[in-house]
Amino acid sequence: MSTGVVRVGLLGLGTVGGGVIKTIRSQQEKLASRLGKRIEIVKALVRDSEKERAVHLDRSVLTTDFEDVLKSDVDIVVEVMGGVEPTYDYVRALIEKGCHVVTANKELLAKRGTELVDLANRHQVHLAYEASVAGGIPILGVLRQFLRTNDISGVRxxxxxxTNFILTKMEQEQLSYQEVLKQAQELGYAEADPRSDVEGFDAMYKLYILAQLVYGESLPLAEVNRKGIADLTAGQIRIAGELGYRIKLIAQAEQTGEGIRLSVEPTMLPLSHPLAQIQDAFNAVQLSGNIVGDLLFTGRGAGELPTASAVVEDLAYLLTQPFTPHPVWKEREGGAETTQETEAKSFCYVEGTGPAATPDRVLHFLRLAGVEVHKLKVQFDLGGVLRAGLITTGFTDEHSDLLRSDFGLQVRCFPLLGSVE
Structure with missing residues (x-):
């Protein structure tokens, strides 16, 4: 490492890359006094070197050829270009050269992290990825500290x-999913192609990384129970609210007797639950430790500066710490089954028309089938459509199929986190 200067390369100069440069520049004196070195961006890989950007870099720093970064004698490379290919090949080449890497790329880590962690250990370089999970919330650093004494039974x-912004607006303004998605795209919260967010992939990648830190292993992505929010309706959200609940897209990792279980799905929370209070584009992580109990961390989970903050904190951390081997990442196939538990409580939303679709008949059927109904909220519209929300115990897919075939009802069920209120 050059005396007095840390030579940093940048892969990607989009929103987060620009935020990294702004953060380094605004905090340069503080960083220099604490690290004893100045941070200098010496190469930045971009798609188009002629493009106008919000941050100015000398033209000689920009390149469209990764080989220029590799040859530029960088000490550390910050990867914020996203994606898996060709990003994996670039990061692998840098590690093999002995270069430390800071990344915000949760998809890369979830899909190729086991290999990259092993590679970093073999070449004795840092692979830092705080910015890959929950943006500016320093949850990975907290987990590393807490795992020294606490056994973490669950992370959610x-x-x-x-998705949190979309669900908040659907509830507050009683708008449809499509209407709010359009708002989110106009505000820059959602991409033109929003599938990674709204179908739960983004949250699943982050959950995979959390599980690796907490349990020393994760499940293959194909075995994670993942459901998105694109089919949620304003009616479902409204009835949930009238019952005293709120629907959130909850990512959850838990240790069971059969192994770890990972899920990302719309979940019902009592309004009193701490995660139910997290609104708009904020993120939150709740930990359950055997000694400390429940802890909640919240903050802005995306955007230019929150993510850039985590990247630069990682950069500063690895400049002050000697290399120590990373805990090995492992994947275990055949985690805990995600079959329905007959004792589990759930929120079921039913909707349909027809002479058999009356509240009394539906309740009678459920009682005979052994389903306990704790709460019920019924609505009818002018066209005679039955809309009802039920908090139940013992409701299964078989009951759902029978309500469709015998009563002409469409059924959507959500797991319930917390006690019935």
Whole structure:
């Protein structure tokens, strides 16, 4: 490492990359006094070197050829270009050269992290990824500290700001999913192609990384129970609210007797639950430790500066710490089954028309089938459509199929986190 100067390369100069440069520049004196070195961006890989950007870099720093970064004698490279290919090949080449890497790329880590962690250990370089989970919330650093004394039985949270913004607006303004998605895209919260966010992939990648830190292993992504929010309706959200609940996209990792279980799905929370209070584009992570109990961390989970903050904190950390081997990442196939538990409580939303679709008949059927109904909220519209929300115990897919075939009802069920209120 050059005396007095840390030579930093940058892969990607989009929103987060620009935020990294702004943060380094605004905090340069503080960083220099604490690190004893000045940070200098010496190369930045971009798609188009002629493009106008919000941050200015000398033209000689910009390149469209990764080989220029590799040859530029950088000490550390910050990867914020996203994606898996060709990003994996670039990061692998840098590690093999002995270069430290800071990344905000949760998809890369979830899909190729086991290999990259192993590679970093073999070449004795830092691979830092705080910015890959929950943006500016320093949850990975907290976990590293807490795992020294606490056994973490469960991690759950709201790990995607875009979907939390959409659900908040659907509830507050009683708008449809499509209407709010359009708002989110106009505000820059959602991409033109929003599937990674709204179908739960983004939250699943972050959950995979959390599980690796907490349990020393994760499940293959194909075995994670993942459901998105694109089919949620304003009616479902409204009835949930009238029952005293709120629907959130919850990512959850828990240790069971059969192994770890990972899920990302719309979940019912009592309004009193701490995660139910997290609104708009904020993220939150809740930890359950055997000694400390429950802890909640919240903050802005996305955007230019929150993510850039985590990147630069990682950069500063690895400049002050000697290399120590990273805990090995592992994948274990055949985690805990995600079959329905007959004792689990759930929120079921039913909607349909027809002479058999009356509240009394539906309740009678459920009682005979052994389903306990704790709460019921019924609505009818002028066209005779039955809309009802039920908090139940013992409701299964079989009951759902029978309500469709015998009563002509469409059924959507959500797991319930917390006690019935």
């Amino acid at each position: 949270g709201i790990l995607n700001g875009t």
